[in-house]
Amino acid sequence: EVKLVESGGGLVQPGGSLRLSCxxxxxxxxxxxxxxxxxxxxxxxxxxxxxxxxxxxxxTEYSASVKGRFxxxxxxxxxxxxxxxxxxxxxxxxxxxxxxxxxxxxGLFAYWGQGTLVTVSA
Amino acid sequence: DIQMTxxxxxxxxxxxxxxxxxxxxxxxxxxxxxWYQQKPGNAPRLLISGATSLETGVPSRFSGSGSGKDYxxxxxxxxxxxxxxxxxxxxxxxxxxxxxxxxxxxx
Numbered sequence: 491e492v493k494l495v496e497s498g499g500g501l502v503q504p505g506g507s508l509r510l511s512c513x514x515x516x517x518x519x520x521x522x523x524x525x526x527x528x529x530x531x532x533x534x535x536x537x538x539x540x541x542x543x544x545x546x547x548x549x550t551e552y553s554a555s556v557k558g559r560f561x562x563x564x565x566x567x568x569x570x571x572x573x574x575x576x577x578x579x580x581x582x583x584x585x586x587x588x589x590x591x592x593x594x595x596x597g598l599f600a601y602w603g604q605g606t607l608v609t610v611s612a
Numbered sequence: 613d614i615q616m617t618x619x620x621x622x623x624x625x626x627x628x629x630x631x632x633x634x635x636x637x638x639x640x641x642x643x644x645x646x647w648y649q650q651k652p653g654n655a656p657r658l659l660i661s662g663a664t665s666l667e668t669g670v671p672s673r674f675s676g677s678g679s680g681k682d683y684x685x686x687x688x689x690x691x692x693x694x695x696x697x698x699x700x701x702x703x704x705x706x707x708x709x710x711x712x713x714x715x716x717x718x719x
Contacts, residue, residue, distance in 0.1 A: 537708040553707045597703030602655035
């Protein structure tokens, strides 16, 4: 059974940093693209970051809204996906989900974690 | 970036009724279109991929159609457990983008 469990959310001041974790199990972590998707309160879902699989050298891609501030990485020995968030702004307040792509379809979010809430406020 | 527009942000339908949710892309996405269901307090759930392919375990009353820029999610015989917000998403190109959501309620 595929499982994704996010952690690390909380309250942070504007300009601060936070690192989210996504512990995974039930599949071969290195084989799959992994993504971060966020949802501000009452708003639509927003894709923010991708970590490609081992076959694609674990390369990364970001949305314009977080590029240069957020970094996605993996601990392949523990099958954990991370999102390092720096220079946080009020508009980064959201529930952050990690997602695993479908087998042959990058960008198709087949499995989701339960999400972790990040609140950026003074 | 490809913009995804769901024309109805809210729908109220009778139990047992038929639901049609539309989604329009700002550019052709070659059927790289997914539909997700999100219930309050829960993560989204993938229902349909490739515009028309039902995911395993999704009831057959759900179906998807469309091509080019215009896509539709249909639900026949609405059930109480279908109350949720439905999002379309294109995965043709990054940044992957979602529609604004259609909140479905029972009339």
